[in-house]
Amino acid sequence: MKKDFTKEQLKETVAYQAMSRIGILYKIEEMIHDKTPEEKYAERQKQSRPVLDAMFEWLHTMEDSVDRSSLIGDAILYTLNQEVYLRRYLEDGHLSIDNNSAERALKDFAVGRRN
Template sequence: MSILGRLRKLYAIEKRVETLPPEENTRQRQQLAQPVLDDLKAWLEKNSARVPKNSLTYKAMQYTLNQWELLTGYLADGRLHISNALAENAIRPFAVGRRNWLFAYLHHVLQHIGGANTVEDIEALLPWNANLKGKQEG
């Protein structure tokens, strides 16, 4: 079975146990997913030696093996998810917005720095003091 086949199997198990109470979810995961994960780990250990050591594939395989405890930690608690996709989706607006906010701030500073004649004027442009609402236009 391929790596993708093993991962699909793990996600199929998750689909099957997702509505169970946490205690039962944990029990089912340990019974059903643990053997798949053990097989996956054995495959990684066996096949990483067959891949060139300077390749990205080798690095990914070694990273997975080095992070194995964290990767399989979800088995111990039925409240945890197999994937961090929910967390990533929750923070995505901030990660994407960070760049936009930085440029909005720089635009604001460049617009107003020429009129700053005192230390107080300069301090008003610091990120924690700058009020960008309504000042981005013009």
């Protein structure tokens, strides 16, 4: 049975809060996408690192209390297990926040192979 949430209830969910924080990180990346790698590094240290630090601190507070067999529990634990890798883009202005461009490049190859 699907439960309908009010806007206020939705904003209190773990998933909504996590996506809000991730959205902030992507907005920062959008603002700095034309900058040099050195400028990206500096901006990420100033803007992104505090957001990411707060997000992981928040996730760690839920680590012991979350139902590990639930979908949100699984997502939290997966994210915490990947923390080192998810933070890596902060250390190098040449790196992207995600691997979307690499996946897009491979998609064309995979689609062509299927045809």
